[in-house]
Amino acid sequence: MFGQKSELMVPQEAVTVFSINNLDLLKKIGVDKLISYDFMNEIHQELFDGSTDNKSLKDAGIDFDQRLNIFYGKTQNMEVSGFTFGITDQSALFAVFDDFDPLPSEIKGVNAYGSFFNNLVIKNNNGLLIRVEPVESYVISITDSVWFSRGNLSPYYQGFEFDESLNEEELLTQDVSFELLEKNYNELRDSIQYVLQQEYLSKVFHGLFEEGKSLYSNSAVFQELLLHPVAGVFYMDNERNFDRAKNLWYLKSVLPSLYLDIQELYQGNIITGDLVLGTQSIDFKITAAYSEPLGSIYLEMNNAKFDKRVAKYIKSDQSAFFTYTINLEQAYNKAYDIILPLLEKEKNIDLSLNVLSLKLANAFINKDAVFDAYKGCMFGTFNGIRKVKTRKIEFFYNEDTFEYGERETDAEEDMPIFTLGFTTGRPDVPELVLEHLSTITSNFEKKPNYWVYHKAIFDSAPLYILNTNGLFILTNDEDLAKNHPDGYGKAGLSKKTLKTIKNAGSMSGFANLKSVANQFPMEFLLPEQVPLMESLRGKSGTMTLSSGKTTLRNTEISLSYGFETLEDSGNHLLDMLNTLYLLTK
Amino acid sequence: MKITYILFLLPLLLNSCIEIIDDLSIHNDGSGTFKYSINLSSSKLKVNSILSLDSLNGKKVPDLAEIESKLLEFKSLLLEEPGIEMVKTELNKSDFILKISIEFNSISQLQSGIKNVIAQLNKEKDHKLIEENWISWDGKTLVREIPSAITSRLKSFDYSEIELLKSGTYTSITRFDKPILKTSNSNCKLNPSRTASMLQVNAFDLKVNNSLIENAITLTP
Numbered sequence: 064m065f066g067q068k069s070e071l072m073v074p075q076e077a078v079t080v081f082s083i084n085n086l087d088l089l090k091k092i093g094v095d096k097l098i099s100y101d102f103m104n105e106i107h108q109e110l111f112d113g114s115t116d117n118k119s120l121k122d123a124g125i126d127f128d129q130r131l132n133i134f135y136g137k138t139q140n141m142e143v144s145g146f147t148f149g150i151t152d153q154s155a156l157f158a159v160f161d162d163f164d165p166l167p168s169e170i171k172g173v174n175a176y177g178s179f180f181n182n183l184v185i186k187n188n189n190g191l192l193i194r195v196e197p198v199e200s201y202v203i204s205i206t207d208s209v210w211f212s213r214g215n216l217s218p219y220y221q222g223f224e225f226d227e228s229l230n231e232e233e234l235l236t237q238d239v240s241f242e243l244l245e246k247n248y249n250e251l252r253d254s255i256q257y258v259l260q261q262e263y264l265s266k267v268f269h270g271l272f273e274e275g276k277s278l279y280s281n282s283a284v285f286q287e288l289l290l291h292p293v294a295g296v297f298y299m300d301n302e303r304n305f306d307r308a309k310n311l312w313y314l315k316s317v318l319p320s321l322y323l324d325i326q327e328l329y330q331g332n333i334i335t336g337d338l339v340l341g342t343q344s345i346d347f348k349i350t351a352a353y354s355e356p357l358g359s360i361y362l363e364m365n366n367a368k369f370d371k372r373v374a375k376y377i378k379s380d381q382s383a384f385f386t387y388t389i390n391l392e393q394a395y396n397k398a399y400d401i402i403l404p405l406l407e408k409e410k411n412i413d414l415s416l417n418v419l420s421l422k423l424a425n426a427f428i429n430k431d432a433v434f435d436a437y438k439g440c441m442f443g444t445f446n447g448i449r450k451v452k453t454r455k456i457e458f459f460y461n462e463d464t465f466e467y468g469e470r471e472t473d474a475e476e477d478m479p480i481f482t483l484g485f486t487t488g489r490p491d492v493p494e495l496v497l498e499h500l501s502t503i504t505s506n507f508e509k510k511p512n513y514w515v516y517h518k519a520i521f522d523s524a525p526l527y528i529l530n531t532n533g534l535f536i537l538t539n540d541e542d543l544a545k546n547h548p549d550g551y552g553k554a555g556l557s558k559k560t561l562k563t564i565k566n567a568g569s570m571s572g573f574a575n576l577k578s579v580a581n582q583f584p585m586e587f588l589l590p591e592q593v594p595l596m597e598s599l600r601g602k603s604g605t606m607t608l609s610s611g612k613t614t615l616r617n618t619e620i621s622l623s624y625g626f627e628t629l630e631d632s633g634n635h636l637l638d639m640l641n642t643l644y645l646l647t648k
Numbered sequence: 649m650k651i652t653y654i655l656f657l658l659p660l661l662l663n664s665c666i667e668i669i670d671d672l673s674i675h676n677d678g679s680g681t682f683k684y685s686i687n688l689s690s691s692k693l694k695v696n697s698i699l700s701l702d703s704l705n706g707k708k709v710p711d712l713a714e715i716e717s718k719l720l721e722f723k724s725l726l727l728e729e730p731g732i733e734m735v736k737t738e739l740n741k742s743d744f745i746l747k748i749s750i751e752f753n754s755i756s757q758l759q760s761g762i763k764n765v766i767a768q769l770n771k772e773k774d775h776k777l778i779e780e781n782w783i784s785w786d787g788k789t790l791v792r793e794i795p796s797a798i799t800s801r802l803k804s805f806d807y808s809e810i811e812l813l814k815s816g817t818y819t820s821i822t823r824f825d826k827p828i829l830k831t832s833n834s835n836c837k838l839n840p841s842r843t844a845s846m847l848q849v850n851a852f853d854l855k856v857n858n859s860l861i862e863n864a865i866t867l868t869p
Contacts, residue, residue: 455690456743458667458819465821465844467669469745476693521696522742 069129069147070289072184072191073278074267076143077134078303080278080285081640083295083338084130100637102133102146102644124155126188130289133644134278136303140201141263145193150185170272182264186272195267197259205259206252218248284352288335294636295338297349302332324405330354331616338636345639347622356401358615364394365569365613370440370486372533374561375550376543383445383579385572385608386564392434399425435488438533444482446540448582450475453523478524479583482543484536493535497528512548567609570620574606602638665690665815666851673823674785678754679733688744690815695744712741718769719746725765726750731757755785789866790822794858816851820861832864 073080081102125131129149136143150156157163163176163183176183184191210218246254270276278285278298288296336349353361367390377384399421406418455474460467487493497514501507506517512531519526520539527544529536538544556564564571580600604626611619624639667687674680688695701709710718716739723735731753738747752758763778770778784791827842836847849860 451693453690453692455692456687456740456745457690458669458685458687460846463840465823465839465846467671467821474690476691478693521693521700523692523696 068279069126069149069189069191070132071277071279072147072186072189072271073132073134074136074143074191074193074271075276075278075281076136076138076141076267076270077278078136078300079134079644080298081133081295081644082130082289082298083133083636083640084293096634097637100641100644102641122155123159124150124152126151129189133640135644137198140198141259142196142198143193143263143267145181145191147189147191150188150190153185153188156190170268173268173272175268184268184272191271193264193267195260195264197256197263202252202256202259206248206255209255210248210251215248284333284335291337293337294340294345295640297334297336297338297347299334300332301334301351302326302329320409324408328354328357328401328405332357338639340636344623344625345636347624347639349620349622350617351620352617355615358613358617360394360397360401361613361618362615363397364389364391365610365618366390366393367439367569369565369567370438370533371561371565372486372550373440373442373484374556374564375532375552376482376484376534376536376547377442377444377556378446378551378554379557379560380554381444381573382447382582383572383574385443385570386567387441388569389439391437391439392430395430395434432489432492436492438486438488440486442482442484445579445583446480446482447578448477449480449540451478451524451539451541476523478520478539480538480540482536482538482540484529484534484538486533487530487535488533490530490533490535493528493530497530513544515544563609568611568613568618570608570610572606572608576606577603604635667817667819669819669821671821671823672783674755674790674825676825678785678787680752680755680758682750682752682758684748686746689740692744712739715739716741719748722765722769725768726761729757729761729764732761755783755790759783788869789864791862791864792820792822793862794854818849818851818854818861820847820863821845822863822865824865824867826867829866829868831866833860833862835860836863836865 070082126149131146131148133146134144160178160183162178163181164178166175166177166182168175172186174185176185181192181194184193279289282298282300285298288298332351332353334349334351336347339346339348367388369386369388373386377386403418403421406414406421409415453474453476454471456469457472458467459470497507497509501509501514506519508515508517512529514528514530516526516528518524524539525541527538527541529538529544529548531548532550536543580602604624607623607625609621611621613619624635626635665688667685667690669683669685669687671683671685672680673682698709699711719737719739723737726732726735732750733753734749734751736747736749738745740746750758750761752761759781767778780793780795782793782795821844823844825843828838828845831838831845833847835849836845838845845863845865847861847863854860
């Protein structure tokens, strides 16, 4: 079975897989460089023992005629991550990855090795480096259950502060009086984690090597994907991502039949992609597949035309922008037709009342007016960091006494400049809201061409609101509000770019990596978004995104990473892969 | 959260445009008033954006209510210290200006009072801050130094933060009843009546040379 294909060793628990086909590109990449990427997290420990210094992948005994398959998966109780690869020289491999010690293996033809965190399995010159971890919240819930059933107090009781008041002799007496055979909370948690980890690892190995089940054997889509003659492919099973979503546990346990209906909607929801290496770009062609009922909603939603008035408000040299065009009214009507019958089937009083409310709202609300207020063409821009005017308190001194007082003066602070806008057929509606707000607070002020909301951003910087030319725009860009309320004119997007956006479908985007990644302030990101931005820092080139055709069964999306020098294409490929890995993890 | 961070380190950690004034008045009998002001109003955007986060660089970001509550705790603990007569704290939450005023009977009681409170509030025991003397007064000469816990923190800033450091200022003012005879720091200015001295440095200079605000001020006999 494992004759020549390392991809056959990707476990069935994997939900996301990146498979790199063109390994020639990676031959010159240093091992220490490769394992510094986020998708190689599992073997970061190897970086610190010197075994990878100045070694290329070729030196590591890796077979470049085979794919490198990086995988990640998460179930309700465990996480698996790692990669599979072909091996030409086992002794060279162990010279680089020298932390692995042999483990007893009961499976014929399979050699197992273990390091502090990871396991390496070799079968027929194929390697699987894998880390299996129980989900922390699950470990904690079991630990708590065992801990409290033993009659213990909360592990977070104030004993630590009490300990601080004891001298060394008293602390020693206290330690001696403890039952040394009884594990403390952390020891108990570590033991439970270890037992679960061994159990899950054994389960993964059993499925893979004894039952012969892998992602490859389970998924026809994955099998077909691997036939693509491209530099790399990407696979993500969103159906299983939906199934493990924690916020669905209530639905699953309280409304099981509705859960099954919704799960059916997500059937076949698999995202696949081809990484195509061009002369000065890497193109990532993604296909998002879904069920027909869901596809019928997407089809209606994406049946919309880009409003070219938006193009005037995006500069041709903008650091980054996106446009998103959908037909919200058609999508609402379709979703109403598909989802409401699912909800109606449930014999639950609360849900039934919600369904009635929805039906009444649908009958009485003027939907045309609602969907005319937001017509469905949205755009956003990031235009780097600029100084914005704020006010500050300044100390001033009397030179005779050195006494000091305070005075308010102008100040300037760095601020990322954003613009967000959408098309509207009812400018009177936002105007009505703004007029009303201006009667409540003097912070809302109407100017000839725009509104300004003073101290709107972090109680310091102003926000400008433009309600003009069929567009409603929010921005902290003073230049746009004061000098370009009717758009940037010739400095706006070129006809060529406009044509590309029009042909793009519902989504399009562009980012100049150098200016976005290096200027975007980390403080404005969520903690989980920080690694992605960190990974892009120091990179150059451009990234463009556009969605393509939407059908009843799938939507195509294209992401292109353009760079200037071809010689580093291996590095660029890994950069792109790393970005995608962080986006999808 | 450490109160020492609030009072001394947090403003420097923010790496923002910051103004700090310490203003010490000493009377002939050794009693006096110590005023400490931190002004972050020129970095309101940055401070507000940081306060909106749960954590930054792995450290929990306190909200304003927590900072206020710690300040009150600092005040009440300091009032229990011998030789501390009055403590006032004021936090301007819209402009981010913090002011503390402490009336004391002697410099040594002021120093030991602050150290004791830091030791009580700081469970991780910042020994450098507690063990070092920052100030001494023998009735004729006042010697001031910057605690090494703060200078080592300043030194850890990398080059990308230098521009931000350059815009911060630290002003140290010392007032006496008697005229000043001499000062050891050549950058120190005296007022026309020579009863007050002022030393002003920026945060970047302090990073490069942490002895910049060290000063020994000797009074006329």
